[in-house]
Amino acid sequence: MSYKIKSRIWIESDKHVLLGEGRVQLLKAIDKTGSLSKAAKALNISYKKAWNLLDSVNKSAKKPVTINSIGGKGGGGAELTDYGKSLILAFDEINKNCWEFLDKQLEKIERI
């Protein structure tokens, strides 16, 4: 049969997107590199796009997801808060569970 069920999940807060796959990817890259600009380069997106995404995340979240610092010798940087780290862990787990759930549902299509 070879039909496949695909899905996208995201978390909203007050009608605004808090987390989706792209945002989680960005947060992981920030965690790995220690800065927003390096994360943008790693993901091959413009700094501006990355900044807009991160700004949107922090504006939608109930608590700060990253701590951003400007200036200083190295120029500053960005790092995830414990809250941010917990969020991406939870998102990943839910996403994985969703895939498994949908895989099981596929047989309903295959029976047709």
Place this chain on the structure above:
Amino acid sequence: MSYKIKSRIWIESDKHVLLGEGRVQLLKAIDKTGSLSKAAKALNISYKKAWNLLDSVNKSAKKPVTINSIGGKGGGGAELTDYGKSLILAFDEINKNCWEFLDKQLEKIERI
């Protein structure tokens, strides 16, 4: 807390989208009205957009989802095959189950 988990699911066949929410909505409107042009009007989308969607659906599906007829007194029309009707029923059920599943997962976010 008021975070919400949202989702979009779709069925692919060989890398092409077969069914998503918009396509299911269109197929339902065809079933109700008996024609593609009437369905497009009901959904307030252009006939061309509707035709492209339906064409894509029928090209991706293993068996015809609609039977389209040109010409004749009334001008022809379109109607769902039994296969098409079964597909949208299955899609709706899976989608509903997915929502319920994700609602349960939400507590993992709220615990943070």
Place this chain on the structure above:
DNA sequence: TTTCGTTATATTTGTAAAGACATAACGAAA
């Protein structure tokens, strides 16, 4: 064989999102 409301298809136009580019602001360390 004319009429009619469809399906089918091409072409042009408009618009919103993405991308490119430029630059100001910052502040710890040297």
Place this chain on the structure above:
DNA sequence: TTTCGTTATGTCTTTACAAATATAACGAAA
């Protein structure tokens, strides 16, 4: 107080996608 690599922000350009417009093809019934 100068330097440096960041964060922060504005503006212009491009591009992809949606929308609008136009028209051909069809064929059963009158």
